[in-house]
Amino acid sequence: MLRKHFDYYFRYLDHDIPAGIVVFLVALPLCLGIAIASGAPPFSGVIAGVVGGLVVAVLSGSQLSVSGPAAGLTVIVAAATEKLGFDGLLLAVALSGLMQLAMGYLRAGIIGAFFPSAVIKGMLAAIGLILIMKQLPHAIGYDADADSDLSFLEDDSHTALSFVWEAFGSVTWGVVFVSLASMAILLIWETPAVKKRRFLSLLPGPLVAALFGIAYNLLAQALFPSFAIGSQHLVNLPTIFGPADFARQFSFPDLGRLTDAQIYVTAATLALIGSLETLLSLEAVDKLDPFKRVAPTNRELKAQGVGNFISGMLGGLPITAVIVRSSANIDAGAHTKVAAVLHGALLLLSAMFLASVLNLIPLGCLAAVLLLTGYKLAKPKLFISQYEKGFNQFAPFAVTIGAILATDLLKGMAIGMAVGLFFVLRANYHSAFSLTRDGKNYLLRLQKDVSFLNKAQLRSYLEDIEAHSYLVIDGTRAGFIDYDIMETLQDFIKAASDDNIEVELKEVRGLDRPNGLVAQAAA
Structure with missing residues (x-):
């Protein structure tokens, strides 16, 4: 059994190794940028990325999900860092991991299944649009606020749209050239001509683009300094010399603050919001998975819990499953979790030994990937x-996108869920009953489970039944009939004799039969 397990992972190494490199190239600047935007040391983002790859990916039941520091938690982390201090934040992160672990054992992972498909797709599309808006500044070499574009949305005074608009006022032509060339390389690498050549297909396009960006900038610095790319547009990883220096970068939580109530409030907030983001991302990854595998949600919560506990104890940011890196992983052709584990190992090795080389990569190359x-x-x-599926599907999809762009990920999802729920109730309202007529004979059919939400429609139908008629109430298709519906039918039956209306019940249990009511018919 164990041999089969390992054979499964070794079988797809030719897909997973290139994908792991791609995810590493995408994750590195995100780990750094999210840490800076959170008001935390840049190294804390790298630790979170390493733990997400080497711990969470191994324990997770998802083959394609990638975990790491989450942009959606940036605002919460920044506020907690300012209020509690960094060592207080680390304690809250570690405690949030224990809370997530408990949630996994309590089987709380089921909540992710209650989000409609249209809302999940809306979330994916919104993240795609945000990625485009947020990476455009790096792609054109905008100098101001270079790190904040790695969070989902700025504060109310600096929205994504205004950020992009300002960016076009300051263009660095060397960065523009590298971004366009990198994008061209990535598109060429997806053509059949490249994929048919085994050697080229094993080289991930983003790696080729990054090497091109390094070569261009070194050449420009030597021959055309005016077209060279400045250091503010390059990856900026703290320089570390070997494992011993790496270990000295660790920070540790202040365990003496275990009696501080604010620590537990922050921990609960991180656990709840982080778990929801993880479950939503997992749901989205399952939809993108070309093999249509379904990851066990409770196991994912346990994996995230262990990861967050370790991350907090070593000085790392909170971790969630993240759709951006997961999407890049799937898009790069990953088949198993080996790609996610490899990305974590590469983050670790690069931080230890290759910081000076990685700091040569233009951010424009990575912007092209995103x-x-x-x-x-x-x-x-x-x-x-989505439009072709009808208004009931398109409206929640479009509202989710608009709400996420206007607010943030969680608020947007909540608004999208509310709209989706409205259309579910609306559909239920219109399809719960059918009333057909043949002369003085009526058939009122309960189509499915009916609740108090359908009471107004039922009363409207009953009012349409004329005096001196014969009515059959058919509950054969109804698995559940709410008390309010039963009460409405009972009241009608009691008053039916006044209008000389005969009523026959068919599989409607629990109603009294006053005088004049036809005996309940057998199914």
């Missing part, structure tokens, strides 16, 4: 497909 990932998440084809 721009294409964003486009694939928000393809025009997706919008057309």
Whole structure:
């Protein structure tokens, strides 16, 4: 059995190794940027990325999900860092991990299944659009606020749209050239001509783009300094010399604050919001998985809990499953969790030994990777497909996108869920009953489970039945009939004799039969 297990992972190494490199290239600047945007040391983002790859990916039941520091938690982490201090935040992160572990054992993972497909697709499309808007500044070499574009949305005074608009006022042409060339390389690498050549297909496009960006900038610095790319547009990883220096970068939580109530409030907030983001991302990854595998949600919560506990104890940011890196992983052709584990190992090794080399990579190269990932998440084809499914599917999809863009991920999902629930109730309201007539004979059929929400419609139908008629109430198709519906039918039956209306019940249990009521018919 164990041999089969290992054979499964070794079978797809030719797909997983290139994908792991791609995810590593995408994750590195995100880990750094999210840490900076959170007001935490940059190294804390790297620790979270390493733990997400080497711990969470191994324990998770998902083959394609990638975990790491989450942009959706940036605002919460920044506020907690300011209020509690960094060592207080670390304690809250570690405690949030224990809470998530408990949630996994309590089987709380089921809550992710209650989000409609249209809302999940809306979330994916919104993240795709945000990726495009947020990476455009790096792609054109905008100098201001270079790190904040790694969070989902700025504060109320600096929205994503205004950020992009400002960015076009300051263009660095060397960065623009590298971004366009990188995008061209990525598109060429997806053509059949490249994929047919085994050697080229084993080289991930983003790696080729990064090498091109390094080569261009070194050449420009030597021959055309005016077209060279400045250090503010390059990856900025803290320089570390070997494992011993790496270990000295660790920070530790202040265990003396275990009696501080604010620590537990922050921990509960991180656990709840982080778990919800993880479950939503997992649901989205399952939909993107070309093999249509379904990851066990409770096991994922346990894995995230262990990961967050370790991350907090070593000085790392809170971790969730993240759709951006997971999408890049799937898009790069990953088949198993080996890709996610490899990305964590590469983050660890790069932080230890290759910081000086990685710091040569232009951010424009990485922006090109994310721009294409964003486009694939928000393809025009997706919008057309949702529109063709009808207004009931398109409205929650579109509202979710608009709400996420206008607020943030969690608020947008809540608004999308509310709209989705409205359309579910609306559909239920209109399809719960059918009333057909043949002369003085009526058939009122309860189509499915009916509740108090359908009471107004039922009363409307009953009012349409004329005096001196014969009515059959058929409950054969109804698995559940709410008390309010039973009460409404009972009241009608009691008053039916006044209008000389005969009523026959068919599989409607629990109603009294006053004088004049036809005996309940057998099914």
